[in-house]
Amino acid sequence: MQHTSNTSRRDFIKKTGLLTAGLGLAGTSALAGLEATARQKKNKLPKWKGFNLLDFFSPDPTNTRKATPEEYFKWMAGWGFDFVRLPMAYPYYLNFDRSRNITPEEVYNIDEKQVDQIDHLVQLAHKYNMHVSLNLHRAPGYCVNAGFNEPYNLWTDEEALKAFCFHWQMWAKRYKNVSPKKISFDLLNEPSMRDDMNDQHSKRSAVPGEVYRKVAKAASEAIRAENKKHLVIADGNNTGSTVIPEITDLNIAQSCRGYNPGIISHYKAPWANKDPENLPEPKWPGQVGDKYLSRALLEEFYKPWIELVKSGVGVHCGECGSWNKTPHEVFLAWFGDVLGILSENDIGFAVWEFSGDFGVLNSGRADVAYEDWYGQKLDRKMLELLQKV
Template identity: 25%
Template sequence: MRFFRALAILAVASVALTSGCSQSDSNSTSGSDLTPSYIANQFRVERGVNVSHWLSQSDVRGEQRDQYMQAEDFKLISELGFDHVRLPVDEEQLWNEHGERQQQAFDLMHQGIQWSLEQGLNVIVDLHVLRAHHFNRPDSQKIWTDAKAQQQYIQFWQQLSEELKQYPLDRVAYEPLNEAVADDNEDWNKLINWVISEVRQLEPNRTIIMGSNRWQQVETFEALQVPQNDPNIMLSFHYYTPFNLTHYRSPWTANKDYTGPVSYPGQTVSNEDLAAQPAELAAHLTGNNGTFDREVMAKHIEQAVRVAQKHGLKLYCGEFGAFPTTDLSMRQEWYRDLMSIFNQYDIAWAHWNYKNDFPLVSEQLEPDDSLLDILLEK
């Protein structure tokens, strides 16, 4: 990884020497160490939803894609009481295999942002899936070893910055990559700090959402290398613990064939039920099993809280949710406990998702009050 180390050194140097960009007075050197001094913007989020499976994780194109999210959706999101949307976008939708822009997808991205802003919703633009990095596909991880893929990723963000810099700093933020899955935490530290340094040269004070390695788990927060003296960073984790509960019978997971009971609070899958499963399935279930309640989850999440407090930065849970095959009463208890933890530690959040696999509304846009009342404390 010598290439990566050299780029990381150059990236740090470029941040340290940058003293003015498109927003002329927003970045200046401080003292003899040339440490940049950024100006905190007013970007704020508290409770939001992911607008997923529109410009991300979808093969739908043309008129059907155009119609999936409309102005009425963003109006409803605002009326329900949310203050922002996280907008996942994928490389394969925005650029073809030759790196050429797909204008229709860019137009839809702008339309989604504009509809959000019109409804008083702030927006986090999340580059969710790359051809060189997919969080759920071990065969799509060449971002960590391929110099060309790394450089192309940086170029994507240079293009996105040029495309999105027209939007106010207090309304739109960027999330450089969803759920990085690097074997070595340092590989992620080098890449995320490199892309941040490049964006900082173009937009010194844009808010950037910085997640931890390995699916943005709280366990890797201590290893995250956070830029110093940059108030426009938000630290992000995702939370689907206990996984055997939140992804019960979800068809894309390794434990999809388990149809026995799950519990919350308490041990998610009992020892007796584990013993009754085929060996491979039992192994998957055991890897995610344990005893969980509010106290256990609070101590778990404190790993991220401590890092955010150390750096004086806002903490954000960009994804959480429970698949609807899970018993409603257990889902409700889990949501209540998680909301109380978020409130206790002043953690902003975005539920996964608005509609589709973890829905808060039906395809007919009928709100699910059984969950919304808990999320929005109605």
């Protein structure tokens, strides 16, 4: 359903009463439509397999990637994948003066033309029978990355939380009549508590459980006010790495990550390492620095997530993979163990990219003999690894 750009925040808050009138557990049947699909599995969520698409990842629509072509969906579906996650930066679909910092009032200025572009990609995915997970990679008051000046803090400021709920209500209304088998709402990418929301390197820690619960509950209620069956997912705490026990009663699925250990997944990545050129050479398995890296380390890392699945909470791995500086054979050995553990526990996954540095296409690795695929550079070994789990 369309959402007009002049929707006022006052009308929205009055209509929903989000922060004053609880909706209870209105979403208790949100996953019911998926249970028939997943009945024979341990995981309440289907074992979706696919990719993130980064068309709307940048907060500036004039400085973003080339649009994902339809043929990519055709190839994904033909190779057996059924899931795409769309990490969105909310400023991408706003109308405001980008020559200065955004104001709290401008966070509500929806640009319908930009929203329509996002919807076009959703419709393309649905054309090829793929589930779409909409994710706010940058939400009002928080992003795991810097690069855009936030006017407030999602975890501490009520105005930020109201805006966060406004955006999710808008998306939920647009897809009010779409089945949870086809669309889900991933609330916030990789939450953490950071001293300064606009300083990438400021002190970071896990979000206090009661604070995460307040934010997730408010947003899920805004979504389910439009359709009580909407499927809601929350990324793990501490940048996606840890289970959130404080929300297990809210009928919200949870999303883990496939980046552990970072010395493998983000080897030489400048945004993840203070001194990227002076790191120990990655091995798998093997001694790297002061740690011996092996499948046993991964089994310990995923143990809480596996227990969460067994407790009846749906789990999916919303991001995984390795940057292209990790030696390819090391990457394949490590990633095979990551995917093996997830697959054995009926947990699906989404690689960070389809085409790009982390992707199965055009990853730019120096040590891969790429196969030509309709003019694209295909990493056949990576594709086969993804297909077999």
